[in-house]
Amino acid sequence: MFWQISIGENVQVRLLFVLNMLTAEEITEIDHEIALVPIRRAACIEALKIVQQHRGWISDESLRAIAEYMQMSPEELDSVATFYNLVFRKPVGRNIILLCDSITCYVMGYEKLYEHLKAKLRISFGETTADGRFTLLPNACLGTCDHAPALMINNELYRNVTREDLDGILDGYK
């Protein structure tokens, strides 16, 4: 069994831990990013993105595995992970609604869209529907202010959104 190849017991145990936690596919993708930067840890945000892409969010276990692989302490990596609002450290729904709450969308009435979403989905900002279908998050300016109010669902941008549009838009996401 390969873990008996003796480099030193501690090293072995840690290596196994990583192999258990990150998939081969994830490691291949992370290695590609590591090769592009002069310092290994500089790829840690890419590593978080890769694992989140595969798993939907970054659990404590995922975080520890990535930290190990990036040769960082879990605390150090978590300080990075929690800084960026699109690294999810809690489970999220299958679809993520990002409603712009910045200034032009405020002027153009995003609050009415929010009220509608709250009533329809029975969740507030930061929450996920009980069936795991939607997570609703506020988001800073989406950069399409001449078509405000705007929102994104997953990778799709919706502009000039009215309350009447919302139900039809949501129906497209299961």
Added chain:
Amino acid sequence: METPLTQHISASRPPLNLRDYEQVGGYQALRKVLKSMNPSEVTKTVQESDLKGRGGAGFNTGMKWSFVPMNDGEMTKYLIANADEMEPGTFKDRLLLEGNPHQLLEGMIISAFAIQANISYIFLRWAYKKAARLVRHAMDEAYAAGYLGRNILDSGYNLEMYLHTGVGRYICGEETALLNALEGKRATPRTKPPFPQVSGLFGKPTIVNNVETLCNIPHIVNNGADWFKGLSPGSDAGTKLYGVSGRVNNPGLWELPMGTTMRELIEGRAGGMKEGYKFRGALPGGASTDFLVDQHFDIKMDFKSVAAAGSRLGTGTMIVLDDRTCPVGFVHNLEHFFAQESCGWCTPCREGLPWTEKILLSLERGEGRPEDLKLLALHTQFLGPGNTFCALAPGAMEPLQSALKYFREDFERHINEKKCPWAKDHGTH
């Protein structure tokens, strides 16, 4: 009227691919540079053109480049396109990225050559999914055609280019915070000096330029510094992407001579206020600029003139405040954004912005006290220039201090009437 940046961008046609771009003269500027110019000639031309940074700060681009050490042999240097457009109310770089990505790439390659950088990054905002797809495709085309990679067009010059998409946070647009993000760290700004031109990404000389700034470079190289200055009748050279959003008839984005008046933008291009709405004020260049009001309609929207009126040109994309939107609610929305986006690195910003937001919220809820206006005014000083590592908090104070000046009566009404007079128009807060 010439519109070099947007002349080939139209909603009715797909974005330019490599062949389209070459057919309209694309990459001719790069050929000219590699064939007949040395790096210092490129920098000198850009400096003489008086191109000023279009990300908001307005510093002379060529001069910025000139601070990069040029006699260090094989030293690694970096050129970075700041495509992290996230200033609320700003939607200009999106158009350039989605409409003509090769224009940005050509500008970047020429700029990288000018500082002799061999590695370049595009730091792109995560939300710009379409731009990411198009830029990635354009990069592939440019590599395949020999505009990127080793020995570009047989010149001996090498340049690699990488696309980095972020994972959120406004502060990543601050150039030193952007460098920390690229290094896999929390995106807190760095103390200056040292400036990135000397010690930037991974401690190496680095230039960070805004997308719109870089897109100007091929045109300046092709047509010369005097041509660029001639594009504008005012004191600042070139054209500018101007935008207007809010309750106007025709919100949008237009490339116009630098120094176009606010009247031309709001009454001309944007078609004036929507029926039933009156103009009260506007932030001329994104969330972190001071209000301009009626008396400023004929001011030229260039760096110097807007500064003389007590504000900043910023990103040149204007947000209009109308009479049916509460000015206190408007400023509360802005301060909520800034408080949320503070990186937490320095105390005035981390502590002061949430206080500001809370005071404004209490005014909106009819719980304000007369002394709150003094407290808000004090914050505009505590969080002002010179007290923080970066420009986030001072920028956050610009709309607040000017709102206290121009809309003071509206603040006082909230206190005297113990409610938001606009509550019925704007739902809940």
